[in-house]
Amino acid sequence: MTAHAPIIRLDCKSQSYDWGKLGKDSKVAELAAASPEFAAKENTPYAELWMGTHPNGPSKVFDTDTPLKTILNATNLTEKLHQEYSGDLPFLFKVLSIRKALSIQAHPDKKLAGDLHARFPDIYKDPNHKPEMAIALTPFEAFINFRPLKEIKANLTQFPEFRDLIGDAVSKQFEVQVDKAGESTDAKDLAANKDVLKLLFKTLMESDEKALHEQLDKLITRIQADGLNTKGGLFELVYRLNEQFPKDVGVFCAFLLNHVKLSPGESIFLAANEPHAYLSGDCVECMAASDNVIRSGLTPKFKDVDTLVKCLTYNYGPADAQILHGDPYKGLKNTTLYDPPIQEFSILRTRLEKEQETVEGIAGPSVLIVTEGNGKIEYSNTGTKTVLDAKAGYVFFISAGVAVTLTGLGDGPFTSYRAFCT
Template identity: 35%
Template sequence: MPSRDSCPSCSRCSRSTPPCLSRRTPTRSWQRNSTPSSLSTIPTPTTSPKWPSPSPPSRACVASGLWRRLSPSFRVRMEDVPELRALIGEVAAEQLERSGSDDPRGVSAALRVCFTRLMKSEKKFFVDQLNMLVRRISQEVAEGKDTSGSNGDLLLRLHSQYPGDIGCFTIYFLNLVRLEPGEAMFLGANEPHAYLHGDCVEIMACSDNTVRAGLTPKFIDVLTLCEMLNYTPAPSSSKIFPAAQSQLDPNVYLYDPPVPDFTIMRIEVPASIKLYLISAMDSASILLVIQGTAVGTSTAAASEMSLHRGSVLFISANESISLHLSSPDGMLLFRACCLL
């Protein structure tokens, strides 16, 4: 697994639930995640899945605190996890081992076979293999051995939350990514992911369902899942993209992913500024306050607006907001929008 660590969760998981593995499909939504552990594939949040549906949406996540997530990669170390090899079978395992980096189509095909065989495993068989894996890792931990090669710490944590869940094996197909505050990652449509821990601000394109892959008591549509996933392997570094400081406002940092659907702005207002203008845009936007307090005024609002940590404000197209800061430490805000 790559050195950076992180794992995506299903955006529909409640703040108190652990991770869930799934894949979402296209309803524009923007949210701040603070709990993670759910494995899912990338389309948007809804309460009830609907099939068939269009390709799932893309999404971008910006860490507002230390954040860990599982992102798409489909990298497997069979030698470290013989229990996974038993589930996949020798033929499929050897096919994956023979595929080389110079043959991306061959690698993708082999990964599809391996992942599909895992997800279609008979329940008693995969539960037995999972229990064997957990016992082995637990014993190695007790003996003080290094279990990083088999992602021992993460496996035991997820198994304690979802014992006997197929999602515990899917971590061997994903990158473990660690984002520092201010870093961002972009996940395209049909890419599985799971949030593990930490705070992030997330924005995603339109979607009307979620296809789950594990770490959940809810229904898993295995056939749809295995058919729709993107099996192209990639390093975690390819999912991470930097913020660009705005040339018009030095307090604004732009996270502009490679899709036209959405953009996130990080706005850092220093304590020295007591009056700050949120500029008007051609599109509507949503403002989220992470830190600081202020009173907002707008020609579109009938009265003053008191803003503090957790406040969410809808800003109409061509509307500007004046912030009268009252916080001694300045303000940290995120703005979700679409650059037209």
């Protein structure tokens, strides 16, 4: 297999961040072990596996020092994408293994990203937006968007420490608006609802540090005294977040943000200016090729609370509405399409037993990773058929327009995820 073949196996870089799962418990480490040079260390956190051309972790042609970007051209990317993205892939594809929560965060839209990059280039490294999609590989937890307003109102009553931190005046203002128009779809009511939700969130994020610590101590003491930390639900979640990030304002975000639990194959899409945080589990993730993150809690990193409060959309609604299940792809039995409302990427998931499925050529480039099982990947080039081994952890770049046949060998599920752009 040469560097100019239509399908090229890649060597991909793992990233070690504090929140990653340790050693062989990490799905990232398990998949990275497909590279002969990788050996997992027991107490090292393996958080992310990067697949793409991002300069902070560029992929290489397997068993060489040749960067993927150097072999990309107007043929295997398409001339349009090659020009539009300056010879890079339009997306960054990842696997994540999460042991403890990532920060409460949002990603700026393109206009805000350009402004932040111009003013604070050391913090916001590029002028691009960063929409993301995550698909669960194992049971997976996340915060995403704001809860229904009635749930937040109920939490102000059920958790007096939350109410005391916010203060009675803001709490009552929020409750009055929710009672008046919390379920209205009228444009004026929606705007008023978002205004009072913004006030509540801003008040929490800007709360006095001493008051924050006092109320969080009261809450954790009450949870422990009543044995609620072992009962699941919000009490357990709050207790766990405080253990991971003691006395952090992000712990109280559990009362404001939807807590979603995904089963393997379920997904969430994270649009610009929407609050979210991954909490635990393993997933594949795809994003626009940007590094812009606006953080506000559950992190020792720089917190840009003012920017976050100003940029959020303050959309709210039930958790179930945030979970996506994908759609059948072009009548194929075993392939599911996850298609977010952006141009940079979509994702295919193919899951086979002892069977075969052919995916016709996609108009743009793609990157495929095998996440479990053993199989084969087959393609034709100028009349010659090529069959490659495709085992867990193998990653392939697939040129635009190349039809691919995947075959499961029947010794268990053979599952792959494929990010692509057209």
